[in-house]
Amino acid sequence: MQHASSDRLKTGLLLFAVAGLLSGIALYVAGRVEMAGIAWFVGVVPVLVALLVEILRSLWQGEVGLDIVAALSMTAALAFDETLAAAVVAVMYSGGTFLESFAEGRARREMHDLLSRVPRTATRHRNGGLEDVPLGDIELGDLLLIRQGDVVPVDGLVASEGAFVDTSAMTGESLPVRLLRGAEAMSGSTNAGEPFDLTATRLAEESTYAGIVRLVEEAQRSKAPMARLADRWSLGFLAVTIAIAVAAWWFTGDPIRAVAVLVVATPCPLILAVPVALVAGLSRAAHFGVLIKGAGPLETMARVRTLILDKTGTLTDGRPQIVLIDSRDGMGEDEILRFAAALDQASKHPVAQAIVAAAKARGLVLPVPSDVAEIPGEGVVGRIDGHEVVVGGADFVAERVGRPLGDTPVGAAGSVLVAVAVDGHLAGHLVMADPLREGISDMLAGLRREGIQRILLATGDRAAVAERVTEGLGLDALRAGLTPDQKVLLVLSERKNGPVIMVGDGVNDAPALAAADVGVAMGARGAAAAAEAADVVLLVDRIDRLGVGIEVARRARRIAVESVVAGIGLSVAGMIAAAFGYLTPVQGALLQEVIDVAVILNALRALWIKPHDAISGQE
Incomplete structure (x- = not known):
C-alpha cells in the first residue's frame, strides 16, 4: 500500500508539472506571455512543496540529500523570473522520481510474482472424498491432491507413481522436472503434468515457499550501505554545486548563471542509479534461484575475498x-x-x-x-x-x-x-x-576468476573423511572436527584477509552464517535456522548457484558505480559550462534530464546480467 500511494503521488505530480509546462507554452505561443508565466509558476508550486516536505522529513531523520539542490534550483528560477526554467526543472525532477519508481517496480517484478503466486487453499483426501481446506489446516502426513496447473502448497513427498513439475519460479530451471514416487516436491513449484498425490512433510508456515515469501519481504524493505554511502557523497557534491553557483554569480554579477548551474545539477544521478542498479541485481539473482536478503548483502557479496564451505549437505549432497x-x-x-x-x-x-x-x-x-x-x-x-x-x-x-x-x-x-x-x-x-556435488571443481575455479582469493573447508566431520572427499579441489585450508563455536572463530579469524562469505545448511552452521560478512544457506533442504541466520538463500539444491549469485552481485555493483561516475562527471561538466555562460537555465534543465534518463537506463542493464556460470537454457 505504501508503494502504491507513493507511486500515485509521483504520477500526480508529474502530470501536474507537465500540464503546467504545456499550457504555459501554448499561452506563450498565443502571445499571452504573462499568463504563460503564471501557468509555469502554478505547475512548479506543487512539486516544490512536495519536495520541501521530503527535505524536512529527511533532515528530521538526520539525512541530507541532493533533493536540496532541486529545491534551490526551482526556488532561484522562480525568484529571478525564470519560470520556464523552473517548469522544466519541475517536470525533470518529477519525471526523474517517476522513472526511478517505474525502474524499481520493474526490477521487483519477479519478487512480486513470488508473492502473487501464494496459494490460499489446498485439496485434501478425507474419508474417501476430497475437500478444499485453508493452508493453515494442513497437518503433517495429510494426503493432498495437486491438480494440473496447481501451485504445490506445502513441501511434501510424491505419493503417486510420478509427477511432472515446473520449478522455474523457484529455481530458474526452464524445463519441467520429473519426480518419482517418494521424491521431494518443493512448495511453490507448479504441476505441469497429470494430477498427483502429495504427502505433506511440513506445515504451510514452515514450507520452503512460505519462508521464501518472508525473505522476499525482508529484501524489499532493505536499504543498501552503498546507498548510504551515496548520501555521504551527496554532501560533497552539494558543496561543489553551491560553490560553482556562488562563484559564477560573484565573478560575473549575473545571477542567471548561478540559476543555470543549480538547474544542471538537479537531480544528481547518485540518488537514482545506485538503488535502481542494486534492486535490479536482487531481481536478477532471484531469477537464478539466489535470494539475497536486501541490497546491503548484495553490495557486500560483491566485495568478498574469502569463501568458507561446510561439507555435508553443502560441498557434498548430504545423502549417502x-x-x-x-x-x-x-x-x-x-x-x-x-x-x-x-x-x-x-x-x-x-x-x-x-x-x-x-x-x-x-x-x-x-x-x-x-x-x-x-x-x-x-x-x-x-x-x-x-x-x-x-x-x-x-x-x-x-x-x-x-x-x-x-x-x-x-x-x-x-x-x-x-x-x-x-x-x-x-x-x-x-x-x-556422500559424494561431492556435481560441478564443484568448475564452480570453485569460476569463483577464483571472480576474485575469491581463499577457499576453505570447515566441517565437524573427521579429518580423514574430509581430506578424501575434497582431494584434488585445491582448497587453501581444511579445518575438520569443528564445533559450531569453532566455526565462528574461524570466520572471525579469516576477516583479516577481507570480507568473508560462509556457506552452510545445518543448524550447527547458523552461528557461523550469522558471524560472516555474508552468510549463504542451502535453502532447498537446509535447516530453517540456517536460512534465518543467512543473508543469502540458495532456493535450489545446487551449490553452483553460489557462483552465479556472486557474479550477479559484482556486475550489479559495477553497473551502479559506472552510472554514478558517468552521471556526476557529465553533471559537473554541465555546471562548468553553465558558469561560463554557455548554457541558459532552460538548456541546463534539458541537459540534466538527458543525463538522468541515461544513468537510469544504464543502471537497468543489471536486469539483463547473464552470468557465465548460469545453467544453459535458463534464459
Whole structure:
C-alpha cells in the first residue's frame, strides 16, 4: 500500500508539472506571455512543496540529500523570473522520481510474482472424498491432491507413481522436472503434468515457499550501505554545486548563471542509479534461484575475498549413495541390492531409505518383507521370498552368520559399509558415500576468476573423511572436527584477509552464517535456522548457484558505480559550462534530464546480467 500511494503521488505530480509546462507554452505561443508565466509558476508550486516536505522529513531523520539542490534550483528560477526554467526543472525532477519508481517496480517484478503466486487453499483426501481446506489446516502426513496447473502448497513427498513439475519460479530451471514416487516436491513449484498425490512433510508456515515469501519481504524493505554511502557523497557534491553557483554569480554579477548551474545539477544521478542498479541485481539473482536478503548483502557479496564451505549437505549432497557393490558369494549386484532394499523397506533409517531409493532407480521390483526385526543403529533381519536376510553393520551381520566377514572392500575408507547376508552366508557389501556435488571443481575455479582469493573447508566431520572427499579441489585450508563455536572463530579469524562469505545448511552452521560478512544457506533442504541466520538463500539444491549469485552481485555493483561516475562527471561538466555562460537555465534543465534518463537506463542493464556460470537454457 505504501508503494502504491507513493507511486500515485509521483504520477500526480508529474502530470501536474507537465500540464503546467504545456499550457504555459501554448499561452506563450498565443502571445499571452504573462499568463504563460503564471501557468509555469502554478505547475512548479506543487512539486516544490512536495519536495520541501521530503527535505524536512529527511533532515528530521538526520539525512541530507541532493533533493536540496532541486529545491534551490526551482526556488532561484522562480525568484529571478525564470519560470520556464523552473517548469522544466519541475517536470525533470518529477519525471526523474517517476522513472526511478517505474525502474524499481520493474526490477521487483519477479519478487512480486513470488508473492502473487501464494496459494490460499489446498485439496485434501478425507474419508474417501476430497475437500478444499485453508493452508493453515494442513497437518503433517495429510494426503493432498495437486491438480494440473496447481501451485504445490506445502513441501511434501510424491505419493503417486510420478509427477511432472515446473520449478522455474523457484529455481530458474526452464524445463519441467520429473519426480518419482517418494521424491521431494518443493512448495511453490507448479504441476505441469497429470494430477498427483502429495504427502505433506511440513506445515504451510514452515514450507520452503512460505519462508521464501518472508525473505522476499525482508529484501524489499532493505536499504543498501552503498546507498548510504551515496548520501555521504551527496554532501560533497552539494558543496561543489553551491560553490560553482556562488562563484559564477560573484565573478560575473549575473545571477542567471548561478540559476543555470543549480538547474544542471538537479537531480544528481547518485540518488537514482545506485538503488535502481542494486534492486535490479536482487531481481536478477532471484531469477537464478539466489535470494539475497536486501541490497546491503548484495553490495557486500560483491566485495568478498574469502569463501568458507561446510561439507555435508553443502560441498557434498548430504545423502549417502551407493558407490560400490561388492559380491562375495557369486551373487549378482542387482540381486544383492534387491535383497537389501526389500528388507530395508521396513526401516526409516536414512541409509536404509537411500538403499531403497537406489534399488527403485534401477527399476528393481521389491517384494514385501516378513518377520522383520530391527535393532536400532545396528541392522535389520527378516525374510524375503522365503530367504533369511540380514542387512546392517559388519559386526552385526557377522554375529548373525556366526563367522568373520573377511577383508573390507577396497574403496570403503571414509564411507558407510553395509553388509548383506542371505541364508547364513555373506552375499556382499554395499559401499555408500556422500559424494561431492556435481560441478564443484568448475564452480570453485569460476569463483577464483571472480576474485575469491581463499577457499576453505570447515566441517565437524573427521579429518580423514574430509581430506578424501575434497582431494584434488585445491582448497587453501581444511579445518575438520569443528564445533559450531569453532566455526565462528574461524570466520572471525579469516576477516583479516577481507570480507568473508560462509556457506552452510545445518543448524550447527547458523552461528557461523550469522558471524560472516555474508552468510549463504542451502535453502532447498537446509535447516530453517540456517536460512534465518543467512543473508543469502540458495532456493535450489545446487551449490553452483553460489557462483552465479556472486557474479550477479559484482556486475550489479559495477553497473551502479559506472552510472554514478558517468552521471556526476557529465553533471559537473554541465555546471562548468553553465558558469561560463554557455548554457541558459532552460538548456541546463534539458541537459540534466538527458543525463538522468541515461544513468537510469544504464543502471537497468543489471536486469539483463547473464552470468557465465548460469545453467544453459535458463534464459
